[in-house]
Amino acid sequence: QVQLQQSGPGLVKPSQTLSLTCAISGDSVSSNSAAWNWIRQSPSRGLEWLGRTYYRSKWYFDYAVSVKSRMTINPDTSKNQFSLQVKFLTPEDTAVYYCARDLGVIYSLDYWGQGTLVTVSS
């Protein structure tokens, strides 16, 4: 049974950097068949896919163009987890952030973390 456990702050100040972590159990961040995603959800923007990372002999990273310049996804094989960093936060980044697994282009997103409500406010 795959489980994804998210951790990170709920309140961040504008212009600061958000860091969230997704700990994986029941699978491996360096699996040759899985990919690891970040998605966020807000009332104004709905569900928004942010990016993913996966390992196929080397690490690959794909990001939504809208956030690419401010966002980094990092796998951590020593802790079997992956993280999301978003720089230069604005109130528009206020959302529930989710991590999720996909098993390639056939299966889409099958397991999700519990979600983290991140509020950007001074």
Next chain:
Amino acid sequence: DIQMTQSPSSLSASVGDRVTITCRASQGVSNYLAWFQQKPGKAPKSLIYAASNLQSGVPSKFSGSGSGTDFTLTISSLQPEDFATYYCQQYSIYPWTFGQGTKVEIK
């Protein structure tokens, strides 16, 4: 970006009703289309992948169909636990995009 448009945005139905939700993509996505169910305060739950394949553990009252730009999700006999918001998602072309959601409420 590919726009995903769901209809209706909301519907009221009774227990036992057959419910159909449609999803239209602004360009063809082949069969790279998934459906999710979300209840308040919870993460989305995967129901269907590749347009018509049931995720493991999902009851057979859920079914999906379509290819290209037009897709449907059908719930054959609505039960109390099925009242939720449903989303479609294309994973054919980056960025992956979601529909705006269809809220299924109790009549």
